Amino acid sequence: MPLDKAAVARIAALARIRLGEAELEPLAEELSRILSWMEQLNEVDTSEVPPMASAVATSLPMRNDEVTDRTRREDILGNAARTTQGFFVVPKVLE
């Protein structure tokens, strides 16, 4: 089995998703089953093959770095659960 409970807990911490202790074992089994199925890719010889990230040309178009949309503060903050004086509010980060 590629993943055990500890590995799932580590991945969940990386992904910032809180999992309960009871969820770890079933997820370890489920994710391991999916990963084992993916490992059929190892049958393919890709030693001389470059990886492909996109179906379109790899060079992205360039543009000038300019402000095009100035007065949207209300719009930007409009969907936030908590704001104050034109800022997003998060739990205290620094002591």
Place this chain on the structure above:
Amino acid sequence: MSDGSLLALTLAQARDGLVRKSFSAREFALAYNDAVEEAKVLNAYITPTPERALEMAKATDARLARGEGLPLDGIPIAVKDLYCTKGVLTTAASHILDGFHPPYESTVTSKLWQAGAVMLGKTNLDEFAMGSSNTTSWYGPVENPWHRQIGSPKGDNRPLVPGGSSGGSATAVAARAALAATGTDTGGSIRQPASFCGIVGMKPTYGRCSRWGVVAYASSLDHPGPMVRTVRDAAIMLRAMAGHDPKDSTSAPVPVPNFEAALTGDIRGLRVGIPKEYRVDGMPAEIETLWRQGAEWLRSAGAEVVDISLPMTKYALPAYYIIAPAEASSNLARYDGVRFGLRVERGTLDEMYEVTRAAGFGAEVRRRVLIGTYVLSAGYYDAYYLKAQRVRTLIMRDFAKAFEQVDCILTPTAPSAAFAIGEKTEDPVAMYLNDVFTVPANLAGLPAISIPAGLSGEGLPLGLQISGRAFDEETVLRVAEVLERAAEFRHVPSFVAGDRG
């Protein structure tokens, strides 16, 4: 005209009827608003927008009265709730986007409204477009308007899935609760539900339609596209949706042809490939038979049918289910409780992120974010993610080689007809197998269309798929229309709006 006969019109017929003033855009919008209401039991819509539809129809009638009609004037369209619509709740069918009202409009929907289309509402989908059955939505499953025939082998009358992820759009179009709809297709999410619901669904070439303002699932694989009743309707709607957009860096700076003009009905001398690798284990014989029938129809119309090989086909699915979750884990990092959507308060920032995301994401989304995080994590990146990207190159090469021999490829769209809600939910891998015929075109970015071509033994629609070269939607549409004429699919689902005698 009665509501029933108005709702039965195709997009092309409705366009002509509106211009000839056989009926007004207001009458048409009212009939469709009623249809949306009547079809509520199918749960196809998350947010209907009937007032907006009437306002837009009023503007259409004014334009038509002045003789200034636009290409889609008065056409009632449903929008998959993955497209951001200014001021209208946009959910991606996820709890984590609770209350999100975008301050902007997606490029594709902007283009549709500029072309005169009328917005009926936002349709249900699998959460963040992750699913093949529209059962992962926070807003509940969508029902397929088709049912198995009583007395057929599995002859129960359980509600069936519409396919996914664009299941609400497919159901709305099939049940006549929308004349057309937008979908998005990352691994088959337009074509598989089109096949399950007996409609036409097209994924154009990657870069043909802008992704700007469409909630991102897997950016290198996401394709906006039309879901409609006929191939002609697909050609008309795609033209309005397509075009270069500087706001999407992967949008292609190429001209948009008049796709409708490509529907000449003449495919003499065209070469149609039949890939032998698509004869997968466990595929019902009736799908194989329909596929052969499809090839025969095209041969009778003057095309040359050629056996081809796409040897990497069986590896497309596992490669896809590495690449798509990897991109998703990155794209979905933005849902953190700070700027929009759900927030569960906790003492520290990290706790707030973790608890918000645990509460906001459903089981399938969590599964894919975890898989994606794993395959991108230090020590596993090369073995999984890079490996999948190399296999993607080989899949692309398979197609490049095939298109030296043929002009398009004919395959089934899905390995089965619609299944019941609740079937196949135990094993995620069994669910992923739904996408076996559709995923390769996403990995390669190629245009592909599904058209309804026949009925299963249980009386359910089955689709055939035509794929083509990049930016050659015209050949794909031309061949699809010939296939559509030959198949003469006139069947109607057991539920259609406006069918009250």
